[in-house]
Amino acid sequence: MEAHVRFRLIAEELGLKVQQVRAAVELMEEGNTIPFIARYRKERTQELDEEQLRAIKERNRYLIQLQERKAEVIRLIDEQDQLTDELRQKIEQAVKLQEVEDLYRPFRPKRKTxxxxxxxxxxxxxxxxxxxxxxxxxxxxxxxxxxxxxxxxxxxxxxxxxxxxxxxxxxxxxxxxxxxxxxxxxxxxxxxxxxxxxxxxxxxxxxxxxxxxxxxxxxxxxxxxxxxxxxxxxxxxxxxxxxxxxxxxxxxxxxxxxxxxxxxxxxxxxxxxxxxxxxxxxxxxxxxxxxQAIHIFSENLRNLLLQPPIRGKKVLGVDPAYRTGCKLAVVDDTGKMLHVGVVYPTPPQNRVEEAKQTVRRLIEEYGVELIAIGNGTASRETEAFIAHLIKEFHRPVYYMIVNEAGASVYSASKLAREEFPDLDAAQRSAVSIARRVQDPLAELVKIEPKAVGVGQYQHDVSQKRLGESLGNVVESVVNHVGVDVNTASPSLLQYVSGISASVAKNIVKHREAIGRYQSREQLSDVPRLGAKTYEQCIGFLRIMDGKHPLDKTPIHPESYPVVEQLLEALESRPEEIGSPVLNDRLRQVNIKEMAARLNCGEPTLRDIVDALLRPGRDPREELPAPVLRSDVLQLEDLREGMQLKGTVRNVVDFGAFVDIGLKNDGLVHISKMSERFVRHPMDVVSVGDVVDVWVIQVDHERERVALSMVPME
Structure with a gap:
């Protein structure tokens, strides 16, 4: 199958133009990553997004495999002297591997029949x-x-x-x-x-x-x-x-x-x-x-990773337990660990007063403003203990229940041992729970994606296919958000477009050797970060307080000359980026006319203007903030018809699980999501959404709660 035939088939199947498919495949064959193509090569692909690019990549790979199999089958039948012109034509015209295998079936070597x-x-x-x-x-x-x-x-x-x-x-x-x-x-x-x-x-x-x-x-x-x-x-x-x-x-x-x-x-x-x-x-x-299961998991993971960070707060992380006690970890507003310890407010020890004194002292000594409680074993008792304790403070102290799925996987990993060699696994887990509140993305990338607990039957699907899909999601989200190169861990950096695990480690080592990076240019000195890797990754890396004001934006250095011409046309200087005066001028720019004047593509100029209007923007901050709590909710408190506010934790084919402050999430069945027909729960909610729900049934024996998103009369 000639390349142009392949491109035509893909274009027809995906509803795209042949030139878009050709450009996408050529860019991939040149060694460009999908996030890079989607963001910085919009003119060539006519603004294909990541999902379309991945679909093109997948179909192109399939059609190449199909062509290779056709050639092999024709050869095998020909070697048996049974290849007719009619059969050759049927094989060459087949559009699915299954059709090729059906045609080969009579000629396949068989056991004795x-x-x-x-x-x-x-x-x-x-x-x-x-x-x-x-x-x-x-x-x-x-x-x-x-x-x-x-x-x-x-x-x-x-x-x-x-x-x-x-x-x-x-x-x-x-x-x-x-x-x-x-x-x-x-x-x-x-x-x-x-x-x-x-x-x-x-x-x-x-x-x-x-x-x-x-x-x-x-x-x-x-x-x-x-x-x-x-x-x-x-x-x-x-x-x-x-x-x-x-x-x-x-x-x-x-x-x-x-x-x-x-x-x-x-x-x-x-x-x-x-x-x-x-x-x-x-x-x-x-x-x-x-x-379908992989799609559900991927979408849930994407929304989980995009949860808004709670910045600027000192956090006390609590990993609850019974016999071994609740592990504590205090981290400062940058995620640096300040203290680890353990208290025993839960059975069988029930050393409640002693635990109160310890936690009260930590809150006061370190100025803790938020307590993150893992939702595992003993979380309900720990939540009751914390809720009772924070009522004694004259200043606001809140808590939130954090999904600790994967925390134990991380805490026992080589990465965690390298990061905290002097802590035991449970203490590392408490640190991870605290950091998940401050920056979910930076912490969750340290965990194997399938361990984060937002799928359906993820252990029953092809693990290779699942791993590929989830890896693509993490890569997509990391590059969408952007990475502060002066604070990022190797775990986060290795998901940046073009950066391998070894280069990610080299970026951190070089940072430790020279101190903070002051400009994007300095990254070209990192060992094994060559010209192609630099081109692919640099637009996704941010220098927040560097020498060049554009280094904190998603604008690629290759477009810096265009920005300079734009600023000159607007009679402005780089130092004015982010100022009200420049923003007013940017909003009045006619993209079509200015793109022609600067000899620049319209999509690129549109992205440049958007980046200049919001330098240093974190797209996650536009999403609803997590629900912070100050009092505990017991299963016994629930009554049918009660209205509550909750956070969507997981979306599956048959509904959504919503955290309403209990140990176990309540279920909103798909039939209770809207008064109109809902094709799939994802059409209505996503992981992280804050929703109003009504209690419709409480099963005390199995500790299950049925919820509705349709207001009850």
């Missing part, structure tokens, strides 16, 4: 004869000629059976037949789940006797029954009406089928086609479900 044994016994001509005549008696008479004890054909019945086996396999290997049966099964099939032991009490009881259309089954239920099958609790099968399929198979014969051909068609379907197609359908269902 009933049909291959029949061919070895010389029954292939009988099978051909059987297909060409409509009369059973003539077929039986012809079969007499093939009875040969030396060849293992002892009777007429054995000859007929061998011929039928050959016909059955030919039917099963026909690409058009397989395609039709696959599409019919997908359209009409039903996935049936049954219990292996109907008396057993398990979490899969709702699937003990369930039927659901294959093409309509939601992703979360597909992954749930798959897990039940793996755990040997459920039996699964795909049921589909056989009669229409058998009638379609019989149309394959050149003549009106007699009994032997009908038997061969039925055997072909039940023994060869159905089991194979069922595996393919199940695999397709699982693949689609995995893609």
């Amino acid at each position: 009933r049909a291959s044994q029949a061919r070895e016994r010389g029954l292939a001509p009988l099978a051909e004869f059987m297909k060409q005549t409509e009369r059973e008696q003539v077929v039986e008479e012809e079969a007499l000629r093939y009875v040969d004890a030396e060849k293992g054909v002892d009777t007429v019945e054995a000859a007929l059976q061998g011929a039928m086996d050959i016909v059955a396999e030919e039917l099963a290997d026909d690409a058009d037949i397989r395609k039709w049966v696959r599409e019919f099964t997908w359209d009409q099939g039903v996935l049936v789940s049954e219990a292996k032991d109907p008396e057993a009490r398990t979490v899969y009881e709702m699937y003990y006797d369930r039927k659901e259309p294959v093409k309509k089954m939601p992703a979360h239920r597909i992954l749930a029954v798959n897990r039940g099958e793996r755990e040997e609790v459920l039996k699964l099968r795909v049921d589909v009406e056989e009669e229409p399929i058998l009638k379609q198979l019989e149309k394959w014969f050149p003549t009106r089928p007699h009994t032997y051909l009908k038997e061969a068609a039925a055997d072909s379907y039940k023994r060869l086609i159905a089991p194979s197609i069922e595996r393919e359908i199940r695999a397709a269902m699982t693949e689609a479900a995995e893609e």
